[in-house]
Amino acid sequence: MPDSGGLARLHGGAHACRMVRRLASLVLGFTLAAFAGAAAARDYIVVASTDPAIARGASYDGGAKIPLAPGRSLTLMHASGDMIRLKGAAAGVVAPARKAGQSETERLAVLRVIVAPPERRLAGMYATRTRAGVCPEVAAITSLDAIVQVHQGGCTAEAAQALEAWVAAHPAKDA
Numbered sequence: 001m002p003d004s005g006g007l008a009r010l011h012g013g014a015h016a017c018r019m020v021r022r023l024a025s026l027v028l029g030f031t032l033a034a035f036a037g038a039a040a041a042r043d044y045i046v047v048a049s050t051d052p053a054i055a056r057g058a059s060y061d062g063g064a065k066i067p068l069a070p071g072r073s074l075t076l077m078h079a080s081g082d083m084i085r086l087k088g089a090a091a092g093v094v095a096p097a098r099k100a101g102q103s104e105t106e107r108l109a110v111l112r113v114i115v116a117p118p119e120r121r122l123a124g125m126y127a128t129r130t131r132a133g134v135c136p137e138v139a140a141i142t143s144l145d146a147i148v149q150v151h152q153g154g155c156t157a158e159a160a161q162a163l164e165a166w167v168a169a170h171p172a173k174d175a
Contacts, residue, residue: 050073083173114156
């Protein structure tokens with residue numbers, strides 16, 4: 001019967017130590033991301049902007065004043081999935097006063113990570129492999145909850161494509 005001395009004997013102590021360190025780093029990264037997401041949770045995220053001063057992925061609370069210049073427009077996604085288009089004014093605009101529930105806020109925090117420009121994304125938040133090893137077809141990812149689950153499962157590119165398709169299929173209403 002083979003010796004069941006554990007992972008350290010099977011692969012050598014150095015390899016096991018590297019794996020443990022990587023796992024600890026990954027767990028710490030997810031923990032920090034969860035706390036940061038909860039602390040930065042807002043009611044709306046920017047999914048499109050014609051104002052270069054307002055980046056995609058920026059988040060705002062309901063009732064917040066947004067410095068949107070005249071002639072510019074901004075498309076916001078509420079945590080519920082509702083899309084709202086705001087048109088700029090000299091004094092800026094105010095995001096509609098509407099609060100999100102806790103589950104919606106958590107979903108919006110993940111969607112914000114997907115929408116944010118690549119330079120704002122944190123490399124430590126992404127798994128290099130998927131949980132199941134296979135990512136779903138983008139066409140099969142049809143709800144915001146499914147998009148979040150696919151992203152959390154490690155299929156970040158597929159989640160981003162599905163979110164773009166979802167945004168395109170749900171036009172914003174003028175506020």
